[in-house]
Amino acid sequence: MNQFLVVIIICSLFIFDKAYAESSAELFPEALPEYSRIYDDQRDPFSDAKAAIQLANKTNRNILIEIGGNWCTWCHKMDAFLDKNPDIYQKLHNEYVLLKVNVSDSNENEAFMKSLPPTLGYPHMYVSTATGKMMLSKDTAELLSDGNYSREAWLSFLEQWNVGNNHINVNQGKTNK
Numbered sequence: 001m002n003q004f005l006v007v008i009i010i011c012s013l014f015i016f017d018k019a020y021a022e023s024s025a026e027l028f029p030e031a032l033p034e035y036s037r038i039y040d041d042q043r044d045p046f047s048d049a050k051a052a053i054q055l056a057n058k059t060n061r062n063i064l065i066e067i068g069g070n071w072c073t074w075c076h077k078m079d080a081f082l083d084k085n086p087d088i089y090q091k092l093h094n095e096y097v098l099l100k101v102n103v104s105d106s107n108e109n110e111a112f113m114k115s116l117p118p119t120l121g122y123p124h125m126y127v128s129t130a131t132g133k134m135m136l137s138k139d140t141a142e143l144l145s146d147g148n149y150s151r152e153a154w155l156s157f158l159e160q161w162n163v164g165n166n167h168i169n170v171n172q173g174k175t176n177k
Helices: 002-027 045-059 073-084 086-095 110-114 151-160 163-171
Strands: 062-068 096-102 124-128 134-139
Touching (some): 073 086, 086 151
Parallel strands (some): 062 096
């Protein structure tokens, strides 16, 4: 009888572990491309952008380009906000391909940055279609309320600029700064 109980427990743990791994795989950043997880001054933003465009086309998502760096306090605050709001984090990664581009003293990625509208500060975000059509240049300060990132502002932003609204955003030629 004890052997039977041990087998049941082991099988239960295996089934639970497998189900947990499958259901939570999307929530863990390891499942995301490296260019979606970190700012890296050694990465080539042009190669990463090409890969992001391919993934966006394959998965029918827009691309959210986030400009910043490991030195950027507000970039860390934005990451912490997304960590504390898994529903927003999930919505972001379900509806957009995130491309983090480093700008720092060690690598300003000047050529890549010259291809984008100018930034006023960091982090700064751009939204493009899967074909690379730039629709939005956005100062992330607009996502703040009382000095903190706002759930409502983030949810509204993600909804407004998702692929389902491209026909509106592209046709109206919207580019917010």
